[in-house]
Amino acid sequence: MRDTCPDQRLDAPPATDSAGMNVRSTQPQRIITPLLGARTVCQPVSVKAIQHSQTDPLSDELLSWLCDELTEDDAALLVTSLHLRRSAVQIASTRAPHSLSKQAFHILTAWRRGRSFSSPKCPMLAQFLTSAGRPELARELLLREAANYKMEERKARET
Numbered sequence: 792m793r794d795t796c797p798d799q800r801l802d803a804p805p806a807t808d809s810a811g812m813n814v815r816s817t818q819p820q821r822i823i824t825p826l827l828g829a830r831t832v833c834q835p836v837s838v839k840a841i842q843h844s845q846t847d848p849l850s851d852e853l854l855s856w857l858c859d860e861l862t863e864d865d866a867a868l869l870v871t872s873l874h875l876r877r878s879a880v881q882i883a884s885t886r887a888p889h890s891l892s893k894q895a896f897h898i899l900t901a902w903r904r905g906r907s908f909s910s911p912k913c914p915m916l917a918q919f920l921t922s923a924g925r926p927e928l929a930r931e932l933l934l935r936e937a938a939n940y941k942m943e944e945r946k947a948r949e950t
Contacts, residue, residue, distance in 0.1 A: 849903055849912040849913050849916065849936070850939065851900070853913075853932070853935055853936060853939065854896055854899045854900060854903070855892075855896060856935070857895075857899070857916075857928065857932060858892040858893070858895040858896040858899065859892050860928055860931075861891075861892070861895055861925075861928075863891055865923055865924070865925055865928075866891060866894070866895045866898075868922075868923035868924065869895075869919055869920065869923045870898055872919040872922050872923055873898070873899075873902045873919060875898065875901060875902055875905070879898065879901045879902075880898060882897070882901070883895075883897035883898045883901065899916075902916075913932060913933060913936040914933070916929075916932065917929035917930075917932050917933050920932065
């Protein structure tokens with residue numbers, strides 16, 4: 792059995808890009824398992840640099856607008872299609888017990904936090920709105936998101 796990884800020596804530094812961040816490397820690690828004993832295994836380690844210069848397309852303003860447009864029945868159908876945990880919905884209802892739009896806002900922000908940074912949130916939310924019976928809101932959401940994106944591009948070009 793081999794104790795080192797074929798593509799990297801134990802004393803070699805990890806591969807870095809021009810910014811000094813690890814790009815892709817294989818780091819040997821010593822793992823102790825009850826059945827197999829101690830072994831050195833190679834596990835790939837990758838670091839992805841994400842640019843946060845672009846704002847999230849599903850902004851708080853867009854979610855706030857959407858929550859103001861939802862009725863109680865629409866919000867209930869939307870919550871069931873979002874596949875959130877019951878505890879997230881309960882937390883949202885305790886945060887704003889007397890305001891349906893604030894409850895919906897907390898629920899949608901919890902849903903947004905649960906999605907990965909790279910996943911397309913607006914089209915996904917538009918699909919949920921369509922399945923909840925509000926295709927006109929889904930269309931308006933996508934149009935507003937596109938307008939926000941164009942405005943952000945203009946601001947980025949000007950600076």
